[in-house]
Amino acid sequence: MIQKFALWSIPISIAVLALKLLAWHLTGSVALLSDALESVVNVVAALLAFFAVWVAGKPPDAKHPFGHKKAEYLSAVVEGTLIVLAALLILREAIMALPSPQLHDTPTLGLVVNTLATAINAAWAFMLLRIGRRQSSPALEASAKHIFTDIITSVGVILGLLLALATGWLILDPILAILVALNILWEGWKVIRKSVDGLMDATLSEPDLKAVRSIVEANLGPALEYHDLRGRRSANMIFVEFHLVVEGGMTVAAAHDICDQIEAALKDRFPGSVFVIHLEPDSELHNAV
Structure with missing residues (x-):
């Protein structure tokens, strides 16, 4: 079951990424670009999670008598690192856009597309988290929590852009992207910390x-x-x-x-x-x- 859900994460993350890139193309919003950049990490993370779950599912052998379960922790550490990298990329784009923020002529359609992507993400994240906790899978839990940060990001960006359009304060666009990046940095650190505890044989909860x-x-x-x-x-x-x-x-x-x-x-x-x-x-x- 874990492998099946890890596999399905790949096409779903690719579909969400495509929608978010379309939303950015329609609006020119650096905040929506930041949202799309995080989804690039989601695609890579989905590939890593599937590989980790596949390795972890292998039975014990002569070289690994205690099994291969820690492969999931390794995947989660890499995913946390990618989350941090995405946050740094977002910060770079946002800071560069601060002097001259601007939006294209079709922001409303772009926001609708981004909202659709967010809804798909939310449904899948809840499913992954439920299965990950039931099966005690660090890889699926890390993926779900990463997607939840993506959802929070998307909701914040959508609300912020609606406010920017209503007031004409386009400077809100890059400011939102910076706030998003800081939140993603914190979430990435939490994923890394929890996974390292697993690798370091931290005591049971x-x-x-x-x-x-x-x-x-x-x-x-x-x-x-x-x-x-x-x-x-x-x-x-x-x-x-x-x-x-x-x-x-x-x-x-x-x-x-x-x-x-x-x-x-x-x-x-x-x-x-x-x-x-x-x-x-x-x-x-x-x-x-």
Whole structure:
């Protein structure tokens, strides 16, 4: 499913780009040009996301025993970098247009075309975000959030240009483009920061940790306690390890059964994930969970 949506992002982003370029051609607006430049990044990002999802979907092999999920984080980092690059290009165009802002004779038609492109983007972004969160796909989530910045950009540009046309203050056009660029810079930084956390094996989020602890505690059985729980996320998989303390005289088979019960419950909640349980005798009790 992730690959299918990543693939569909390519023609949709190309269609949106074509509409925005047409809107810029009809209006001559530097703000609409900035909007189109961001959509160029959307096309490249869609290609990257599809490639990353394809690689991430490969099963583990001898060289990559933990799978290829981090390919999605790499894609998201590159996408964040492209967002920043788009913002810098927009800033350049806007600053150059400040001394002599101007619009063509058909701005209304251009705004209608841009509004259509924005509507298509919005529908697709909501779909990508929903699927990305459901499937825990960093690549799809990054693409969706990038498109949302594009939507915010487009709405702001459209409203600003309508105001410029109503008042005759054409200087609003490049000023809008500059504001758009600053917003895109911030969004690009957030995408990069989150993706780098994934590459650097940042700890699980608090909701994930809470879910893991709840499952372990509900399935301890005759075990005495657990401690030193830690974990990390890699796309839609999590990797967790902890120490489980049992009575020193318990048989290996009985202790193994407890581990199997806990692991089965965890895998039911986090399919495809990896859990490592270190067994310890009661001499290792920490007297706290």
